[in-house]
Amino acid sequence: MNGWNGTILRIDLTTGTSYFEEIPRQLLEEYLGGRGLGVRLMRNSCRLDPFDPEMPLIFATGPLCGTAAPASARLSVVSRSPLTGTIFDCSAGGRFAWDFKAAGLDALFITGRSPWPVILTVAPGRVEIVPAAPLWGCTIPTTVAALKDLGSVAAIGPAGENGVLFANIMMGEGNSDGRGGLGAVMGSKNLKAVTVSGDLKTDVADPTLLEKARQDIMRLFKASPVIFGPLGISEFGTPVLVDLMAQRRMTPTENFRKTYFEHSANYSGPTIRDACGATKHGCYGCPIQCHKLSRTGAPLPEYETLSGFGALNNIDSLHAILEANDLCNELGMDGITAAGIISTWGEIRGAFPTAGELPGLLNDIAHRRGDGELLSLGSRRLAEKLERPELSMSVKSLELPGYDPRGAYGMALSFCTSNRGGCHLSAYPVSHEILRKPVPTDRFSFSGKARIISIAEETNAAADSLATCKFAFFGASLEEYAELLSAVTGVAYSPQRLSVIGRRIVQTERFYNCSNGFSRANDTLPERFFTEPGSSGDGIDIHPIDRVRFEEELDKYYRIRGLKNDGCFDGADFLEGQP
DSSP states (O other), X not given: OOSOOOEEEEEETTTTXXXXXXXXXXXXXXXXXXXXXXXXXXXXXXXXXXXSTTSOEEEEEOTTTTSSXXXXXXXXXXXXXTTTOSEEEEEEESHHHHHHHHTTOSEEEEXXXXXXXXXXXXXXXXXXXXXXXXXXXXXXXXXHHHHGGGSEEEEOOHHHHTTOTTBOEEETTSOEEOSTTHHHHHHHTTEXXXXXXXXXXXXXXXXXHXXXXXXXXXXXXXXXXXXXXXXXXXXXOGGGHHHHHHHTTOOOBTTTTBSOOTTGGGGSHHHHHXXXXXXXXXXXXXXXXXXXXXXXXXXXXXXXXXXXXXGGGTOOOHHHHHHHHHHHHHHTBOHHXXXXXXXXXXXXXXXXXXXXXXXXXXXXXXXXXTTHHHHTTOHHHHHHHTTOGGGOOEETTEEOOSOOGGGOHHHHHHHHHOSSSSXXXXXXXXXXXXXXXXXXXXXXXXXXXXXXXXXXXXXXXXXXXXXXXXXXXXXXXXXXXXXXXXXXXXXXXXXXHHHHHHHHHHHHHHHHHHHTTOOGGGSSOOTHHHHOOOOOBTTXXXXXXXXXXXXXXXXXXXHHHTOOTTSSOSSGXXXXXXX
């Protein structure tokens, strides 16, 4: 089979049994891999509690991984989030995805709960479940160092072991399957780590066409100022957004009470490069190299983490933000959510944390002790328990990232329509509303945004299923990646067909969510954004969002999706005719 291995490995940790199974070719062709395949494999389990032993934790890579396709050494983890209750996918790049594919797998389907901590080790035709008691309680770096001889490592830290609802699964290279708490799902199964190794090659149907398509994409990458320009993500990484958000008055500050932070230059892209000697780094084989490492080789924070531990919590110390990022990576928990929870707590108690308080708070959260016990539950539960539910800046219980929705109305809508919850990556309208030059004036308009967001969601669902980095689409499009996919698999794909697949995936996720009680009531922003202005200045006025126009555009989105006015499908016949 070209592109795919055609194989899923099923593991039952309760019984300690495993077996390889063939994946029907139709499922691979119609869901591709990654997010799409993982979501399809959740069909019979989507209503289970996230911590039910039978809730699957699914790792899945895509048909382009293992080939010369640019920015495609990626893998998704799919399950149901204990933080939000929504169907949840997390995508991460790196060597782990490449070795996963080289081990002969398209997907790994883990159920059950081991009686004791274990490690799962996978190589071509070989599976071992090994006791891991000595590593239980260890940080991510210690765990990865102990297991590196077994291959690439995906592990949880103390946060995942202790059931922190936003615990991450961390890859050995510093990448994370972050947000939503899938590390806590892994911890509930007493699974400390998964290691993969292999040397199997991915067969390609048409190497000549693949090389042509690859060259076309590389030309588009090099022509993109967002990727390879002097202020592009290849040069500075995502911290280049720090100054852009400040210029656009979109920086979430003091738990979204303000939209401008006067000290944000303290942790901007150029500042980090100068202070940390940032060097280029990236996922395995990726030409973009958007990740940055410090002089000591430690992963430097992405924009969202910088903004969260910076402006959102009124902290201007680069050293404190870097230390918080390191701790989140070591303890295995999501920096965006951790920062959002701390800022909610800060507003409720009337004092945001000092730079010196952050390390202790993060350690307490990961170990669920002291104030960390309450903070480990997420901002919605925290705010409800402290009788200030309106101060949780979240959608569907997922804390909002570093883009104030009052400054870009497509982003505002996408936070609410995202099946994950308040996520910027589901539609990722950054390129449309933030990166364009001159600065787009329609960022303060809802006109046409329902159509733009629905198309973007479908494009990103297809990209996550290929599985390809979203940053690739700052230069290339589905047209180029359809050509790549056709060359790899020998199956005729067009951008239109990929969009249809993306739509099917998005619709399936919403169907799962609706079956678990989600509806229009969950597709909205916190009240603050409809009633309070942001920080105006430099000729930019940040007004409260017009609730009437928001609801009108949400109605349009529902009509595009074929949903009822409550945001759900008409009856359970949605699955009829689905592959």
